[in-house]
Amino acid sequence: MTPETPKLIPAPLSAETAGGPGFPLDAATGVEAGPGAERTARWLRTAVGAATGLPLDPAAGDARRVRLRIRPDLEGDEAYRLTVDAERVLIEGGGPAGVFYGAQTFRQLLGPDAFRRAPLHAGRVWEVPAVTVTDAPRFRWRGLMLDVARHFMPKEGVLRYLDLMAAHKLNVFHFHLTDDQGWRIEIRRHPRLTGIGSWRARTKTGHRASPLWEEKPHGGHYTQDDIREIVAYAAERHITVVPEIDVPGHSQAAIAAYPELGNSDVVDTSALSVWDTWGINPNVLAPTDTTLRFYEGVLEEVLELFPSRFVHIGGDECPKDQWRRSPAAQARIRELGLADEDALQSWFVGHFDAWLTARGRRLIGWDEILEGGLAEGAAVSSWRGYAGGIAAARAGHDVVMCPEQQVYLDHRQAPGPDEPVPIGWVRTLEDVYRFEPVPPELTPEEARHVLGTQANLWTEVMEDQGRVDYQAFPRLAAFAEVAWSALPAPAERDFAGFERRMTAHYRRLDALGVAYRPPAGPLPWQRRPGVLGRPLDGPPPHR
CATH class of the missing domain: 3.30.379.10 (Chitobiase/beta-hexosaminidase domain 2-like)
Incomplete structure (x- = not known):
């Protein structure tokens, strides 16, 4: 035999x-x-x-x-x-x-x-x-982004996810540490970032259109010793931790802690608190020297904690309305000889690109940093589809492909209302398995700028570790194979063979205590004794 x-x-x-x-x-x-x-x-x-x-x-x-x-x-x-x-x-x-x-x-x-x-x-x-x-792996960047700003994950949960990454041969942990809803990293020279910015008074539950809030505070942060432990634990598993400190948008938690960082000539920044809802926040950083010096100080401490060559500065979803109305921002545009507010954001990003480069690091940001011109040494996380990554690669910039239509694991896994808090596109296990990180539009020379790929876990609708597991697995296993293995073209991939191998892998996930989504058939809350597969009346119990 x-x-x-x-x-x-x-x-x-x-x-x-x-x-x-x-x-x-x-x-x-x-x-x-x-x-x-x-x-x-x-x-x-x-x-x-x-x-x-x-x-x-x-x-x-x-x-x-x-x-x-x-x-x-x-x-x-x-x-x-x-x-x-x-x-x-x-x-x-x-x-x-x-x-x-x-x-x-x-x-x-x-x-x-x-x-x-x-x-x-x-x-x-x-x-x-x-x-x-x-x-041997296909890509050198095989990443997972974990958002701990929307819902905080305690340190032990982060260490557990590093173990899960290692078990799947993933090697880049993109650590999303700051956002409107919370600041999660201790910065000793600016203690109010965690003293005020790490807690919000209440938390919106459900998907982005939901009107429901939990009337209880939510928060937490990592001390610098916690960060050192996480980085060392990752290094033992050959995982690089890439920190993300968001600028100039997604910054209300920082502005709530230090109102001078905001556009106080057009909004009362002293009245702002850490944001308690989801979506795109209008409150962005003021393009002042005060802001630049503040974030240089933040990044000095970040660089001491994270040896990663790359530092992520966000750069996404930055509304320009406050800058358009702000006399101070308009004066800055004239002073710098810039064309418009998009160019002002490009200047902001370019400042930190030069600052990081001078210290032997490289800036990476979401694909909005292309707007107004891309800083010379910057790399791009292409999230709004492939277009940003294609444009960046053609311009000679390195790219990490993470399009939301394919690898945003907060998106629902099946159609209909049965998924817990269904949001976004439907992306099944097979959809993720057939994801191709290198767009066919790129020439072989341009494709060399694709460093690799990354799956993203945004936690607006993931209030605890069990929900993170449910959204991540088993799709993260399919993503890991896309990132590591030498697979054929998407239409030619043997998904049935992958599913057969997953029968053994589910037992490994069980042993690891992963609360993955059941792989096939009716979900547990859809079953009644003796009526297998018949949906329950009303929504599943988590909703």
């Missing part, structure tokens, strides 16, 4: 199974790390050791070992080769990241119980099937 091909997510370049016995993992098995692979060995002993109850001691006397090695002749730092037979497990990576991804695949081969935090059965025999896996 031919051995079954392992059901791996994301799909590797190749997985060749072999006949005969696999590798037994037991108390005599050691994990041995070569130079540069020590970090992954530590992770493997912690994660797999907890699930199996095995010590995985490097000094184990048995000759059977899990060996981790750097092999520079593999294609790229993230490439790996995993070889398993009855006598050994050899995980070789082009660099430390490749070794780590090989270890993630090894964990999948052990079975779903390898994703638990404690062994289910004492004395269990663990066996890894004999196989050779050769693999």
Whole structure:
């Protein structure tokens, strides 16, 4: 009988199974790390050791070992080769990241119980099937954006999502830390940003058109030590954390804390509070030297905490009405010799592009930063479809493709009113699986500017971790395969084969405690005993 091909997510370049016995993992098995692979060995002993109850001691006397090695002749730092037979497990990576991804695949081969935090059965025999896996990622930027401004996620939840990212070989965590509804990062020179800006008096519930509010405060923030812990935890998993500090729009929380940042000549900024609803807020930063110096101070502390080459400055959804009415803003436009308010925003972005460049960093922003001219060194997160990314790539700027029509995971997963708080376009698991990050309009030279892709989780309608899980999974698994694997054109992708592999992956998600959306058939709240699939009368209980 031919051995079954392992059901791996994301799909590797190749997985060749072999006949005969696999590798037994037991108390005599050691994990041995070569130079540069020590970090992954530590992770493997912690994660797999907890699930199996095995010590995985490097000094184990048995000759059977899990060996981790750097092999520079593999294609790229993230490439790996995993070889398993009855006598050994050899995980070789082009660099430390490749070794780590090989270890993630090894964990999948052990079975779903390898994703638990404690062994289910004492004395269990663990066996890894004999196989050779050769693999490397398609894109270097495989990202997840998590919005913690609309609904705060405590630190433990963020660390959990870093583990979920690592399990799916995602490597960029875009951390959306500030918005109108909350400021989530401690800035020591400006303590009111969290003292005032991290809490709102009430929270709007439901989708954007809903008139309902919860009459209770909502908030929270991360201390600088929390941020250091998150960044270090991510680095152990070869994930880069890219912070987002929004300017000049999406800034009411900051203005509520420091009214001098707003356009006080046209609005009473001292009367503003942290915003308690969703949508596009008219209150934007004033284009003054005071504002520039304030945010330079903010970014100085941000750069101390985040080693990422990229820093995201938002730049999206910046209404210009206050600038049009503000005598101070109009005077600034004349002083700078600018054409209009779009050019004023471009000047604002360009200032921070130059400021970050001078400090060895790179600015990235949402595709509105194209309006009025793109700052020379800036990269673009293309969210309003593909057009912004195409324009930026053709102009020689790097791009991360994250169009809302394809990879905004806050959007509903099925038609009709049955989804909890249905918003946006319907994007099913198959829709996400058939997403193609590189537009066919780009030439091969232009396509080199597509750094990769990213899925976005905006949390207006995700009030807790369970709702985040429900919106993210299983679609994030499909997205991870798009970002990692060498898939054919969208119409030619084997979605049925992906679904078959997902049957094993759902058991891994169960072990990880992920509250994913049920993959098929009637949802739980649509079922009645003895009447499978008949919808309940009225809305689902979450709404």
